Amino acid sequence: MNAKNLSFLTILALVIVGIFYLFTASKEPQINYNPQQIKLYRIDGSNQNPLNILATTLPQFALSLKDQKFKNLWEAHAQERKSYVESAVENAKGDVDLKVDAKFDETQKELVVTPQTENKLKPGLYKLNVKVKTLKGEDITITQDFTWGVLALNTNKGIYKVGEDVKIGMAVLDDFGSTKCIAKEHKVVYGTAKIWLTIKSPTGKTEELSTEDGSIKGSKSCADRSITNDGDFLTQLKAEEEGKYEVHMEAENLFGKRSMDYHFTVQNNVAFDIERDKYPTRIYPRVNYPVEITVKANQDYSGKVTDIVPASFKILDISGKGEAKDKKDFQLIQWDVNWMKGQTYTLSYTIDFPDIAPEFYLIGPLHIGGFSEGRSWQIASDGLFSLIQEANNFAASGTSITATLSQGVALNNLVVMNCYKVTNSSSTTTWPTISGWSRSYRSGASGARYAQYYRVVDSAYAGTTNVICTTGASSTGEFATEVMEFSGNATSSVRDKSVTRTSTVNCTTSANITSSMTPTNPDELIVTQFLSTTNGLTANSHTALGGASSGFSDNDLNGGLDGFSGGDSSYDSSWAEAINNPAINTRDTVIFSGGGNTCYNAATAYNATISITQGSFQFFDNPNSVNPSTTFNGGATAENGNIILTRPNTPFRLRILLDIDSASGTTLGLGGADFILQYAVKPSGGCATIATTVWQPITTAVATESATPIAFFPNTSTHGSGFNIASSGLDPSDTGYTTTYESYYEDDTTAPGPADGNSPGDITNDQAILSNNLAGLWDFSLVDASD
Numbered sequence: 082m083n084a085k086n087l088s089f090l091t092i093l094a095l096v097i098v099g100i101f102y103l104f105t106a107s108k109e110p111q112i113n114y115n116p117q118q119i120k121l122y123r124i125d126g127s128n129q130n131p132l133n134i135l136a137t138t139l140p141q142f143a144l145s146l147k148d149q150k151f152k153n154l155w156e157a158h159a160q161e162r163k164s165y166v167e168s169a170v171e172n173a174k175g176d177v178d179l180k181v182d183a184k185f186d187e188t189q190k191e192l193v194v195t196p197q198t199e200n201k202l203k204p205g206l207y208k209l210n211v212k213v214k215t216l217k218g219e220d221i222t223i224t225q226d227f228t229w230g231v232l233a234l235n236t237n238k239g240i241y242k243v244g245e246d247v248k249i250g251m252a253v254l255d256d257f258g259s260t261k262c263i264a265k266e267h268k269v270v271y272g273t274a275k276i277w278l279t280i281k282s283p284t285g286k287t288e289e290l291s292t293e294d295g296s297i298k299g300s301k302s303c304a305d306r307s308i309t310n311d312g313d314f315l316t317q318l319k320a321e322e323e324g325k326y327e328v329h330m331e332a333e334n335l336f337g338k339r340s341m342d343y344h345f346t347v348q349n350n351v352a353f354d355i356e357r358d359k360y361p362t363r364i365y366p367r368v369n370y371p372v373e374i375t376v377k378a379n380q381d382y383s384g385k386v387t388d389i390v391p392a393s394f395k396i397l398d399i400s401g402k403g404e405a406k407d408k409k410d411f412q413l414i415q416w417d418v419n420w421m422k423g424q425t426y427t428l429s430y431t432i433d434f435p436d437i438a439p440e441f442y443l444i445g446p447l448h449i450g451g452f453s454e455g456r457s458w459q460i461a462s463d464g465l466f467s468l469i470q471e472a473n474n475f476a477a478s479g480t481s482i483t484a485t486l487s488q489g490v491a492l493n494n495l496v497v498m499n500c501y502k503v504t505n506s507s508s509t510t511t512w513p514t515i516s517g518w519s520r521s522y523r524s525g526a527s528g529a530r531y532a533q534y535y536r537v538v539d540s541a542y543a544g545t546t547n548v549i550c551t552t553g554a555s556s557t558g559e560f561a562t563e564v565m566e567f568s569g570n571a572t573s574s575v576r577d578k579s580v581t582r583t584s585t586v587n588c589t590t591s592a593n594i595t596s597s598m599t600p601t602n603p604d605e606l607i608v609t610q611f612l613s614t615t616n617g618l619t620a621n622s623h624t625a626l627g628g629a630s631s632g633f634s635d636n637d638l639n640g641g642l643d644g645f646s647g648g649d650s651s652y653d654s655s656w657a658e659a660i661n662n663p664a665i666n667t668r669d670t671v672i673f674s675g676g677g678n679t680c681y682n683a684a685t686a687y688n689a690t691i692s693i694t695q696g697s698f699q700f701f702d703n704p705n706s707v708n709p710s711t712t713f714n715g716g717a718t719a720e721n722g723n724i725i726l727t728r729p730n731t732p733f734r735l736r737i738l739l740d741i742d743s744a745s746g747t748t749l750g751l752g753g754a755d756f757i758l759q760y761a762v763k764p765s766g767g768c769a770t771i772a773t774t775v776w777q778p779i780t781t782a783v784a785t786e787s788a789t790p791i792a793f794f795p796n797t798s799t800h801g802s803g804f805n806i807a808s809s810g811l812d813p814s815d816t817g818y819t820t821t822y823e824s825y826y827e828d829d830t831t832a833p834g835p836a837d838g839n840s841p842g843d844i845t846n847d848q849a850i851l852s853n854n855l856a857g858l859w860d861f862s863l864v865d866a867s868d
Contacts, residue, residue, distance in 0.1 A: 121193075124209075126223040131206065133339050136230035136441045136459060140196065142209055144223060147190040150215040155190065167212040168194045172205055179207070204230035204441045204461060206256035206336070228256065230441035230461070232341045233363065234330055235312065238356050239446065239455035241320040241347045249328075250312020251276060251297075252363040252461045256336045259467055260363060262313055263292055263299025270487045272469045274334040276314050283324025283347075290316050310370070312362040320347045346455060352380050355447055355454050359429075363461045366434045369694070371398065373767070374428045374447060378420040386428065387448045388414040394442075395433035397721070400767035403430065429767035434462065466569035466606045466689070468656060469494065472548070475501075475561035475647035481551040484564040489544035495570035495687060498534040499610045500550040503650045504558040513553035517542060521685045524581040529650070531612050533579070533685055537572050559649035565656065567606060571688040577601050581683040598684055599666045604742070606687040607667055611653040614678045616646055689742075696738030696856055697813035700724045703732035703862055705796045707804045707825045712811055720813045726865040732794045733863055736809070738856040740818050756844040758826070758861060760791040779863070794864035795827045802826045805848045806860045818856035821849045827862035 122132055123143045134140050146154060154165050162185055170179040180197045194209065209225045233252040241247055253261040253274040261274035269275060276297050278290040290296040296316055303313040320326070328343040359373035374388070390396065390412050396405040403416040420426055434442075440462035446454035469491070472484040482500075490496055500512065512523040512532035523532035534550070536542065550562040580598045600607070645652055657667075667686075700718050701709035712718045713733055724733070739756075759776040761768075779791055795801075804825045814820060824847050844859065851857050 119195075122227075123191075124223075124225045126225070128224050128226060130226075131337070131339075132225065132227040133232075133341060134227050134229045135341050136204070136233070136443060137457065140227065140229070142194045142225060143186070143189070143191045144194070144211055145189075145191055146213065150217070150221075151190075151213060153216045154185075154213070155187065159185070165214045166192060167210075168192075169210050170194075170196050170207055171210070172203075172207050204254045206231075228339055231255065231339050232330060232332055233312075233441070233459040233461045234328065234341065234343045235357075235360075235362050235458055236343075236345045236456075237358060238354070239345060240351050240355070241345065242349050242351070242354075243320055243323060243347055245320050245347075246317050247320050247326075247345065248317045249278070249315070250300075250362045251314040251330065251332075252312060252459075253314070253332045253334060253339075254461055255334050260303075260313065260461070261332075261334050262303040263297075265488070267293050268487070269333060269335055270470055272467065274332050276333075277331045278316065279329040279331075280318060281327040281329075283322050283326065286322075288318060290318070310359045310361045310372070323347050323349060352452050353378060353382075353449050355449075357458055360444075360458060361460055364434055366440070366462050369397070369431050369433045371431045371768070372429065375425060376420075376428065376447075376449070377425045378422055381422050382418065382420045382449060384418070384450050386416045386418050388428070389445055389448075390414060390432070391442055391444075393435045396430055397433060398429070398431040398768050400427070400429040402723075403428070405430075427766045431768075466567055466656075469566040469568055471563065471565045473561070473563040473645050473652070475559060475645070475652070477559060477648060478557050479560055480553070481549055482560050482562045483547050483549050484562050486546045486548065486564065486566065489546050490538045490542065490566050491568070492538055492540060492543045493568075493570075493572050494538050495567045495575060495606070496536050496538060496548065497565045497567065497608050497685075497687075498548060498550055499563040499565075499652075499654050500532045500534065500552075501561040501612050501650070501652050502530045502552060502558060503560075503612075503614060504530065511553045513551070515549075515551060519576065521576060522579045522581055522683055524681070524683060529612055529614050529679070529681055531610060531681055531683065533608070533610055533683065535576060535685070535687070537570065537575055559647045561645075561647055561650070561652050563610075563645075563652065563654050565608065565654070567656070567687075569689055570606065571690050575687055577605060577686040577688050579683065579685040582681070597666050597668050598686060600686040604689045606689070607657045607684055608687065609655045609684040610682060611655075612681040613651040614649075614680075616649055616651060694740045694742070696740040696815040696818070697721050698735060698737040699811060699813045701734035701736065701809070701811070703734045703794065703796070703864075705798050707799055707860070708807050709734045709736075709809050709860070710811075729865060729867055731865045733865070735861045735863060736806075736812055736858060737861075738813055738815055738818070738820065738858050739851075740815050740856045741851045741853060751850055752845050752847050758844055760789065762790065790865070790867045792864050792866040793826065793828050794862045796862055799825070799827060802828050803847065806858070812858060815856050818854055820858050821851065821855050823848045823857045823859045825860045825862070 118138060119141055120134075120138045121141045121143055122134075123145070124132075125145070132140075154162055157165065163183065166183060168181045168183045170181055172179075182195045182197060184193050184195075185191075186193055192211065192213075194211065206226060206228050209227065211223045213221050213223065215221055231254045233254075235250050237248040237250075238245075253276065255261060259272075262272060264270070264273040264275050267275065275292045277293075278297065280288045280290070282288075292299070292314065298315050300311045300313050300315055303311075324347060326345050326347065328345070329340065330343065331338055331340040333339075354377035356375045357372070358375050359371070361370050361372070364370060376386075392407065392409065392411050394412065396412065396414060399405065399414060399416075401416050401418070403414060406413045406415060414430055416428060418426070442460040442462070444458040444460065446456055448454070470486050470488060472486045474482055474484045476482050484498075498518070512520065512530065514520060515534060518534040518536045521533040521535055523530070538545075548562075548564040552560065577600055578598065598607075667684075697720055699720050700713040700722070702711045702713055702715065704710060713724050718724055726733070758779045760779055761771045761775050761777065764771060764775075777789065779789060779793060802825060806822050806825050808822070812820065824844075826844060846857055849857070
């Protein structure tokens with residue numbers, strides 16, 4: 082990773098540079114945070130189509146049990162009824178069971194099932210199973226599929242004026258929570274989707290928009306792990322009438338069609354015109370997002386402005402002396418303002434999202450005194466890895482087989498090829514080295530052999546659609562291959578480890594488990610391979626054991642969870658991203674349907690990309706020594722707390738962390754990092770509006786007339802930069818990372834420092850290597866050189 086332009090002072094510029102004003106805080110408004118409302122769904126057990134449930138809704142399911150065969154249930158004592166019923170909710174991967182509350186409505190003769198809210202539903206497909214014991218003592222199981230939070234739609238405002246453009250951003254997730262971008266040439270493949278919008282005006286006029294007619298565009302920044310505040314799908318229309326507009330969204334991906342409803346209001350007379358003009362609809366959770374809200378005041382206002390975010394968010398860089406307040410179940414971001422009619426103001430802050438995917442969040446609404454924004458903002462969290470596309474093929478015999486992908490593979494993506502051969506002899510099928518590919522493993526026994534190959538796409542291979550697996554020798558028997566393209570992978574040292582196993586049990590059981598494998602690093606991609614020597618079997622499910630939190634997804638995209646079958650055997654593969662820290666034991670179980678002979682399986686762990694993220698910080702008083710002992714202003718400053726400098730030429734100290742996530746196993750060797758400490762003058766719009774070109778390096782080491790506003794400050798007794806720092810006892814820390822102590826800097830000269838001749842000119846890790854789950858801590862002696 083090239084971290085040359087990584088800034089340490091995003092926060093520093095916010096809290097030090099510029100003019101600060103004090104306002105009298107008004108009484109804190111009473112804010113009730115109820116982003117999700119309970120909605121009752123009556124089901125009859127037919128389960129013809131999944132119910133599409135919005136992220137703003139927590140579902141309850143009412144099942145009628147009026148039929149005579151359930152008479153025994155209602156004749157039993159109330160305390161005994163629970164023994165007649167078993168209820169559960171599981172996700173599409175089969176690796177998560179949600180606890181439920183089941184209550185009996187004797188008046189309606191209904192069973193009401195409610196998934197417990199503390200389970201915190203994640204986007205995807207779920208199945209409700211209710212087993213009821215009948216009068217004859219038989220068990221009847223009633224099921225209902227439902228999706229939750231797989232669609233997100235935001236308008237840039239909650240309330241518009243007549244004549245304004247309504248800008249709409251959308252995101253689509255599939256049943257496993259993976260992000261989808263626009264379908265090219267209207268053809269839906271694994272990584273894409275199509276959208277239709279029907280918008281009804283207050284007087285009943287209808288407007289139809291779609292990706293097919295081009296009125297809905299795909300964002301150029303839509304990609305897995307992309308960092309953007311744009312929606313993945315974009316469109317706009319003109320607000321022509323006052324009143325409530327109804328919006329119906331329908332999206333189609335390979336798992337089917339899903340829908341949701343939304344509304345916005347057009348109103349000419351509004352106290353405050355609020356726009357979330359820089360706010361994400363879909364995020365990559367490893368990255369911090371600066372956000373911005375613009376407010377035009379149509380009346381004078383002096384008091385509090387409040388935004389609402391989940392308690393799990395870490396909020397940084399709050400503009401205008403705002404602060405985040407913990408309310409246990411949520412946070413309030415609060416500003417004291419003194420606004421004048423006709424003026425436009427900007428509120429900003431930075432969100433450090435939890436490293437969880439998939440996930441769905443509801444933000445807001447913004448409150449200005451008693452005025453409300455009128456809606457919640459929806460955010461979908463993208464996975465760390467994404468399956469871009471898959472293809473498979475088989476032949477009765479031969480020396481090679483080709484799987485044809487729907488589009489060319491992309492530069493730097495990971496391509497995994499599973500190869501299978503069912504033979505009449507154990508001596509055939511050698512699985513040779515294939516040019517351009519690395520072999521993860523080869524294994525098998527009499528009657529079947531299998532192997533897995535992988536490669537990171539280089540410029541010569543980019544755009545390839547026909548992927549060829551070869552045996553290296555002619556042999557009789559069926560030959561098959563599966564090919565998968567992933568993104569989110571490391572581009573060097575991509576493979577971690579593999580395991581294989583031959584099962585001696587029938588394929589219908591759940592005992593066909595891969596050997597236990599603990600990945601070396603967290604956040605890895607696990608790709609598994611299965612082979613049954615019996616034709617006609619289907620793989621019903623893959624179940625993650627041992628804590629691979631996202632579970633396993635079957636890769637047969639044309640027929641659901643059933644692998645693919647040739648003339649002689651059945652084949653299948655699955656994948657999972659294990660979002661865990663530290664890495665834990667991972668196993669996988671495949672459950673086939675139908676009788677079968679011997680089964681084979683294997684798994685490989687692939688490494689994720691490396692990332693370096695600015696972590697926590699602490700301001701200190703500046704003693705004439707390498708290590709400070711008191712936080713700024715005599716101990717009055719908290720970790721990640723802002724400071725205000727009231728006198729020019731005030732020296733201060735900054736200790737700041739850089740968090741390392743290197744699932745690829747790559748390390749930054751001694752002196753391998755290359756950073757620059759930068760500053761910027763805070764603009765009126767807040768730190769989130771600072772352009773990249775505005776940031777300037779801190780290169781001046783004295784507080785003179787020519788000094789930059791923030792400068793290095795040389796302490797006379799230290800004799801320069803480059804000393805290894807030690808703990809102050811008050812240092813910042815980041816959960817999940819171990820602090821490693823780097824250097825003290827008080828100048829920007831190119832002369833060698835005392836640390837074995839390392840140059841402190843560009844900031845580097847000249848004291849210790851940096852590897853996965855370490856956080857480097859640096860200490861800077863600085864001064865406010867402004868007048």
